[in-house]
Amino acid sequence: MTDINDINIDKYFKKGELVPAIVQEHGTKEVLMLAYMNAQSLQKTLETGFTWFWSRSRQELWNKGATSGNVQRVVSISGDCDDDTLLIEVVQTGAACHTGSHSCFFNKIKDFE
Secondary structure, three states: OOOHHHOOHHHHHOOOOOEEEEEEEOOOOOEEEEEEEOHHHHHHHHHHOEOEEEEOOOOEEEEOOOOOOOOEEEEEEEEOOOOOOEEEEEEEOOOOOOOOOOOOOOOOOOOOO
């Protein structure tokens, strides 16, 4: 297990102050949501084991589920090959989407099967 002090957070923010964070459910691998992280929210996520994001609309940190109780316990965090996107695997309590849906991705546009 990697020690939190050994993680170079800054390498994920060389291209900008925010990185996309794809949140995926641990058991099913279903994509639950996409949010954005800054260095501070990534640090808080690493420290607490629960997801923290940067709200682009409110311009503030937010702890997913702090108000609703629909928390996300982090199982793992991976960076992509370019170090500019994060994949966060979580155990989701309740709905991930603010609409009450389990996943934010429920508006199907088209199937290509």
